[in-house]
Amino acid sequence: QVQLVESGGGLVQPGGSLRLSCAASRDTLDYYAIGWFRQAAGKEREGVSCISRRDGSTYYQDSMKGRFTISKDNAKNTVYLQINSLKLEDTAVYYCAAVRSSGCSDYAPWYDYWGQGTQVTVSS
Numbered sequence: 001q002v003q004l005v006e007s008g009g010g011l012v013q014p015g016g017s018l019r020l021s022c023a024a025s026r027d028t029l030d031y032y033a034i035g036w037f038r039q040a041a042g043k044e045r046e047g048v049s050c051i052s053r054r055d056g057s058t059y060y061q062d063s064m065k066g067r068f069t070i071s072k073d074n075a076k077n078t079v080y081l082q083i084n085s086l087k088l089e090d091t092a093v094y095y096c097a098a099v100r101s102s103g104c105s106d107y108a109p110w111y112d113y114w115g116q117g118t119q120v121t122v123s124s
Contacts, residue, residue, distance in 0.1 A: 002028050002098050002113040009094060009118030016086050020118060022079040022096030029072055030054060033101045034079045036070060037108055038092035038120075047106025048094070051079060059104045086122045093117040 008020040022034060033052050039045040049070040050059045058070050069082040079096060097111035105111075 001025070002032065004028075004096050004098060004113055004115035006094060006096055006115040006118040009120045011121045011123060012086050013124055014087060014122055016122075017082070017084045018086065018120060020081040020083070020094055020096075020120070022081075022115060024077045024079065024096075024098065026077060028098060029074050029077060029079065031100055032098040032113075033104050034072070035097045035099070035104065035106065035111060036068075036079075036081045037095045037097060037106075038090075039095070039117075040089075040092040043092075045095075045108050047108065049081060050104030050106065052104050053102060057104070059106075061106060083120070086120075088122050090120060091122045093119050 003025040005023045035050040036048040037045050051070045067084050072079040095117045096115045098113040099111045
């Protein structure tokens with residue numbers, strides 16, 4: 001029912017920026033909260049940010065505030081994650097996920113649908 005496809009990752013130098021995209025199937029953003037997660041090699045998956053359905057309220061992990069910005073374009077059925085001032089520790093596979101809820105959560109098992117992920121590598 002819900003399909004998610006991430007894109008926009010790549011190899012970036014420290015201090016650079018990227019805008020990741022999560023293309024969702026039609027009308028998903030009206031009924032589903034969308035979360036961004038990341039998983040570095042050998043580490044647990046961690047929540048990055050979430051944007052709620054309809055009203056578009058945004059939430060961030062405290063450590064992500066400032067450098068990360070989540071937004072969405074309902075007409076394009078796309079959620080974005082802007083990452084600025086990239087650091088080496090930002091290297092990870094970034095995933096978007098969806099759950100039919102009016103709220104948001106950083107608890108990965110709560111989400112029902114996941115994209116395939118897009119690799120972000122920060123290296124000099």
